[in-house]
Amino acid sequence: MEKDKEKQELRGDSSFVMTRRTFLHKTVAAGIAVGAASVGWFPTINTMDIALGAETFKFAWISDTHLYPKDVNTRFVEKAVRAAKEVQAMSPPADFLIFGGDLSQLGERVELELGRDILSEITAKKYFIPGEHDWYLDMGETWRKFFGETPWYFDHKGVRFIGLNTVAWAPDYWTERKLTPKERMAAMATLDSIIAGPWAAVEKEQRQWLNDKALSGISKETPIVLFTHTPLYEYYPPWNFWTRDWKEVLEILKPFKNVTNIHGHTHQVLYNEIGNMRSIGMLATSWPWPYAPTGVPPLTKPMIRVDPGDPFDGVGWSKLTVTDTQRVENEYVMWRKQVFAESPSDRGDADNINQRLTPRIVEF
Template sequence: MSDNDHEDGLNRRHALECMIWAGTGVLWTISGGVPKSLSLLDGAEAAEAAKSGFTFLQISDSHVGFNKAANPHALETLKEAIGRINALPAKPTFMLHTGDITHSAKPTEFDDASQIIGSTGVDVHYVPGEHDITDEATQKAYLERYGKGTSGGGWYSFDSNGVHFIGLNNVVNLKDFGLGFLGHEQLEWLEDDLRPLSASTPIVVFAHIPLWSVYPNWGWGTDDAAVALGYLKRFGSVTVLNGHIHQLMQKVEGNVTFHTARSTAFPQPAPGTAPSPGPLVVPAEKLRGLLGITNVAFKRNESPLAITDTSLAD
């Protein structure tokens, strides 16, 4: 290993530590699949990052209907998150919601979520979480609401400003420990979807359960993700956005940057620090520091993605 490679490795490790532990969020520029930490979140810097391109927001794990001790007011913290979005000086081009819109897939929960999230006036692209699809009936109901124009079980792609976005469903037919699963039909579709694209096309994949093995014993990973990632190897810049684990984590493997988002409802414990995953009760004054949203900026000329995580306490 050269000195430069060693230095790059140290810089990446430092950047990852900042992403995981900085409560106020980190502004990221991603070029060629490698992230660079610019600074702790500053509104002027975020605006500058988006000046020559476009921005989109990721929101995740709203769990509308949740009212347990970890956050008896999940609907209110979702409203706070949406209020942050409505207060932005420039609206994002669109939003991605990476699943668990609801807590128990009830029609009233979906209705409440649609009313609150829809108040932004921004287009929203959804993928389901395991709390949104609990059986065949709720899967049908989910697709009736959000599946228009999608393929199979609700997977789809679209293009925006030179970036190819791919929404996947990995919450049906869960495997051991609740690991996510894509399945043969969806993987074939993904391979066909990517085939005509140039290797220089920036790719953003979004799904609920992480596509990397965060902690398989808790179901924090996707059983057949390696097949999907194999199809993405030829692309120079790939960003994978997920929810499900309710905390910030990032990993870089070659050309792929994996990024998990906070929930707007409640935190979960760090991997392996509790007997099992699930709602983590924290002192009320600390809760909003563990909830938040993710802002992503794309600069057309340089093809980077700048990822900024903002907690509700900021």
């Protein structure tokens, strides 16, 4: 009975109502990517109305490189190298880089080392949050040795940036099954695996830290940018495209007027709004995941490679700008621009569209 209650809490209330705005923004139709939009191609530049800090600066995001050792597979290595070189070549330079998790494919030391070496090309300050692929071989031991502790926060030019660890919170699925560390990791490395259960969370201790430390003593007007590996909302639980206690986190963030969540993990162009929080999904450098078949936002077209033989298709990284007009602009740096994917165009009344969450739930 108690267990059922707990499950219910983890699953959340499926009748929760939210609003969303499609991620093809008006400015895309009005300006920069008209050519691309008018022929039905997915635009490469995505500008969002996000009122943030007052001073212009750029930062960069790379995530989901999923590196294998070089002697196994160099396809992913080449793309991570390319992203690092491009970040280093940014002009004006990025004030800092966020690496958003899944640096390695199977959490091996050799993979994490390779990632660290590739990213050392970038001289800007680097901040790291882990992905599940970095964690479940040795429960984060090597990753933490290389990249430090989470969570963290820092202030930069009037914006509070916060990095959370949303991957380390799986229910123990390995002890009873007598899984080896490699088997435990393998259970994580599958999109629709049900073995690991709803592992993505912020968890009580980190929520407490968020409330008592990261968000304390600052004005409610302070722009907040939260970096998480998994989306800080319920997109599609069967693939763990969510964070199971996202509603509690949103509750903590409620008093703040400008909250932006930037996340990896979903390997696709993604944008969502819930209350005062915008979520922007980042591309992977490794491969694009398809859009989830149901969930929020409802995206029914798969994101595929136009050329399945071209590993640089459908992937990339992100340049983010905090502008002097108090907007954050996100530019997806897509290495191939003709990606077959569609989204309903922004009708301009999206804030009035209420959508009901009807998630399919992970069995655990």
